[in-house]
Amino acid sequence: xxxxxxxxxxxxxxxAALLVLGHSLVPRIAAExxxxxxxxxxxxxxxxxxxxxxxxxxxYWFGGWHxxxxxxxxxxxxxxxxxxxxxxxxxxxxxxxxxFSIRYLDVRHPxxxxxxxxxxxxxxxxxxxxxxxxxxxxxxxxxxxxxxxVGYKISEGAALEGGLNxxxxxxxxxxxxxxxxxxxxxxxxxxxxxxxxxxxxxxxxDRVVVVAFTLIVGALLIKAAVVPFHFWxxxxxxxxxxxVCLLLAGAMSELGIYGVGQVWxxxxxxxxxxxxxxxxxxxVGAGLLTALWGGAMALTEDHLKxxxxxxxxxxxxxxxxxxxxxxxxxxxxTAVYVLADGFAKALLFACVGxxxxxxxxVGQHRLHGRGRSMVATxxxxxxxxxxxxxxxxxxxxxxxxMIDDAAIKAGYGFVPPLVALASGLCGAAVLAAGxxxxxxxxxxxxxxxxxxxxxxxxxxxxxxxxxxxTMFGPALVLLAGAVACGVWSGLPGLxxxxxxxFTDFPGYHAAVFGTARHLGSVKSSSPQWFDxxxxxxxxxxxxxxxxxxxxxxxxxxxxxxxxxAVAAAMGPIRSLHSGRVGDYTxxxxxxxxxxxxxxxxxxx
Amino acid sequence: MxxxxxxxxxxxxxxxxxxxxxxxxxxxxxxxxTVMQASTYVLxxxxxxxxxxxxxxxxxxxxxxxxxxxxxxxxTLTDVVVEATVVALLLALVVQANKRFNTVxxxxxxxxxx
Numbered sequence: 001x002x003x004x005x006x007x008x009x010x011x012x013x014x015x016a017a018l019l020v021l022g023h024s025l026v027p028r029i030a031a032e033x034x035x036x037x038x039x040x041x042x043x044x045x046x047x048x049x050x051x052x053x054x055x056x057x058x059x060y061w062f063g064g065w066h067x068x069x070x071x072x073x074x075x076x077x078x079x080x081x082x083x084x085x086x087x088x089x090x091x092x093x094x095x096x097x098x099x100f101s102i103r104y105l106d107v108r109h110p111x112x113x114x115x116x117x118x119x120x121x122x123x124x125x126x127x128x129x130x131x132x133x134x135x136x137x138x139x140x141x142x143x144x145x146x147x148x149x150v151g152y153k154i155s156e157g158a159a160l161e162g163g164l165n166x167x168x169x170x171x172x173x174x175x176x177x178x179x180x181x182x183x184x185x186x187x188x189x190x191x192x193x194x195x196x197x198x199x200x201x202x203x204x205x206d207r208v209v210v211v212a213f214t215l216i217v218g219a220l221l222i223k224a225a226v227v228p229f230h231f232w233x234x235x236x237x238x239x240x241x242x243x244v245c246l247l248l249a250g251a252m253s254e255l256g257i258y259g260v261g262q263v264w265x266x267x268x269x270x271x272x273x274x275x276x277x278x279x280x281x282x283x284v285g286a287g288l289l290t291a292l293w294g295g296a297m298a299l300t301e302d303h304l305k306x307x308x309x310x311x312x313x314x315x316x317x318x319x320x321x322x323x324x325x326x327x328x329x330x331x332x333x334t335a336v337y338v339l340a341d342g343f344a345k346a347l348l349f350a351c352v353g354x355x356x357x358x359x360x361x362v363g364q365h366r367l368h369g370r371g372r373s374m375v376a377t378x379x380x381x382x383x384x385x386x387x388x389x390x391x392x393x394x395x396x397x398x399x400x401x402m403i404d405d406a407a408i409k410a411g412y413g414f415v416p417p418l419v420a421l422a423s424g425l426c427g428a429a430v431l432a433a434g435x436x437x438x439x440x441x442x443x444x445x446x447x448x449x450x451x452x453x454x455x456x457x458x459x460x461x462x463x464x465x466x467x468x469x470t471m472f473g474p475a476l477v478l479l480a481g482a483v484a485c486g487v488w489s490g491l492p493g494l495x496x497x498x499x500x501x502f503t504d505f506p507g508y509h510a511a512v513f514g515t516a517r518h519l520g521s522v523k524s525s526s527p528q529w530f531d532x533x534x535x536x537x538x539x540x541x542x543x544x545x546x547x548x549x550x551x552x553x554x555x556x557x558x559x560x561x562x563x564x565a566v567a568a569a570m571g572p573i574r575s576l577h578s579g580r581v582g583d584y585t586x587x588x589x590x591x592x593x594x595x596x597x598x599x600x601x602x603x604x
Numbered sequence: 605m606x607x608x609x610x611x612x613x614x615x616x617x618x619x620x621x622x623x624x625x626x627x628x629x630x631x632x633x634x635x636x637x638t639v640m641q642a643s644t645y646v647l648x649x650x651x652x653x654x655x656x657x658x659x660x661x662x663x664x665x666x667x668x669x670x671x672x673x674x675x676x677x678x679x680t681l682t683d684v685v686v687e688a689t690v691v692a693l694l695l696a697l698v699v700q701a702n703k704r705f706n707t708v709x710x711x712x713x714x715x716x717x718x
Contacts (some may be wrong), residue, residue, distance in 0.1 A: 143690075157701070157704055167697070172637070179643070181679070183651075585621065
């Protein structure tokens with residue numbers, strides 16, 4: 001079974017290479033089916049791997065170079081239940097995205113499929129890797145493929161700009177990652193996470209360790225798009241092909257957060273564990289800022305894909321809070337939340353894709369009332385909005401409740417209301433947009449000039465009169481997934497045991513370097529009464545805010561002045577999202593500097 | 605171990621970063637990225653350097669002789685390959701931008717979209 005781990009990466013990569021070589025020989029439909037088959041094969045392999053891993057850890061040493069006397073000679077894949085689960089989630093989203101693209105894209109060349117497969121291979125490899133440098137390589141592999149996919153419509157200026165911003169910022173992130181790897185390698189003599197962790201445990205904290213941690217975590221936060229590293233994300237997601245957005249929003253941002261957890265619990269916990277409270281405060285603070293920033297920006301956006309991009313940013317903030325609590329419960333909650341919320345966000349992007357397919361536009365004021373005939377899509381979109389507003393008892397609610405409980409246990413009682421506020425803002429943005437487009441509610445007159453629409457060529461031939469099953473089907477599956485995460489009562493238990501394994505370094509080290517396995521008992525908590533209260537409050541907030549967005553100017557005295565004041569306050573924040581890569585780089589440098597200075601506090 | 609390689613690496617990183625921030629030309633900006641990348645080479649190689657160490661090829665030297673660390677050299681090579689891909693992709697996007705906008709100035713591109 002161990003061989004499944006490398007195969008899950010190698011098979012899609014080989015398939016992609018074959019597609020490039022044989023593209024002139026095979027008809028388009030064969031290329032599509034081959035890509036779909038390979039993605040499905042990866043899904044099956046990672047799912048089998050997940051079942052096989054169970055409560056343990058599956059180790060695969062490339063080329064059979066097993067470690068000797070606690071020293072890793074080769075490179076390993078160390079598959080935990082969290083890693084395998086994330087990999088299975090990524091590949092199943094890829095299957096859905098490829099099904100979605102069949103009727104969506106009209107491409108003669110299978111480059112699209114080739115890049116999608118490469119993208120998936122990079123993401124799966126990142127999830128399975130047990131070696132820091134290997135993580136870097138996979139990180140770059142997925143970035144390159146994602147950049148190519150974002151800039152796919154090369155005839156469009158916005159796509160080029162989004163792709164360039166994405167590539168430049170993420171490449172700087174990659175350099176920081178590599179510099180961090182070089183420093184930590186110099187300090188520990190190890191690239192294997194298990195060996196590195198053992199070495200750091202002996203050496204304790206040190207200036208070099210703190211600098212390396214700043215660089216590596218900074219790089220991962222750039223990938224995850226945490227404020228102030230998030231600017232590239234909105235530009236990129238707004239222009240990426242919509243099926244690609246399913247993957248970007250559903251999985252790629254989350255991988256950065258996964259990486260933070262992985263390097264902390266395996267390697268850096270040993271050295272910086274005595275300063276847990278400082279690291280925790282920094283990560284949770286950044287998470288809160290990101291969650292609220294994303295939610296507030298989502299409410300001001302007209303362009304539907306940009307709106308969803310800010311929703312994605314907001315939720316990345318919540319994931320960062322969950323992992324940043326640096327506790328088993330936090331990781332378990334985040335695992336459930338990533339899964340459920342990934343489905344919900346992918347569902348929303350799929351609905352926008354259907355809108356684009358049918359109406360050829362993505363600006364909500366332009367689309368005002370034009371989706372009236374698309375009842376089913378409207379229902380799906382609204383369901384997605386309610387899901388991300390954490391309506392009990394579905395998947396996103398369950399995940400958020402678990403994170404809230406973990407936050408309260410860690411002494412951060414102020415987290416749950418703020419997270420509920422962020423969920424409410426995101427939900428309101430989506431619900432108001434849905435009501436405008438699908439019901440024609442609210443004021444159509446406020447003609448926000450939709451710049452992006454001028455520039456956005458329809459991704460499919462315009463004027464489609466019906467939604468193909470290959471687009472509606474995946475959306476339904478995504479909805480079912482998000483709902484099932486909350487209804488399936490076994491999930492919290494599985495997440496808790498997976499999180500126990502993920503956070504247990506002695507167990508990890510023993511599994512990598514020997515065969516000993518031990519696992520204490522874990523118990524999962526079910527949502528408390530106040531979790532339902534927060535969930536209901538967030539949903540109510542979303543509905544009320546959406547209503548105010550739509551009718552506030554006419555129905556509520558004083559709302560006009562209040563909303564103008566809010567818009568004026570948001571003005572400077574909005575203008576920060578300038579689209580200029582130089583500004584984004586400056587924000588990045590500032591963010592890394594602040595992170596470094598704050599982490600330096602661990603030394604005193 | 606000398607401190608100079610670290611100063612050089614930090615200088616290259618800072619200079620490249622400043623270049624990316626202030627650049628008015630995408631080609632120049634991408635070259636600045638490669639300057640930043642050079643700092644990773646310098647740091648990696650200096651981390652693995654051993655004074656008077658030989659090249660780690662044991663075909664023609666005794667197996668007990670002092671050699672420099674081969675791992676960082678492998679990392680550097682991988683880094684070169686990976687980033688060459690990234691730079692090629694970036695330059696391809698810039699070529700397209702030039703075709704479409706007739707400029708390679710990031711600010712001008714942003715203005716033209718507005």
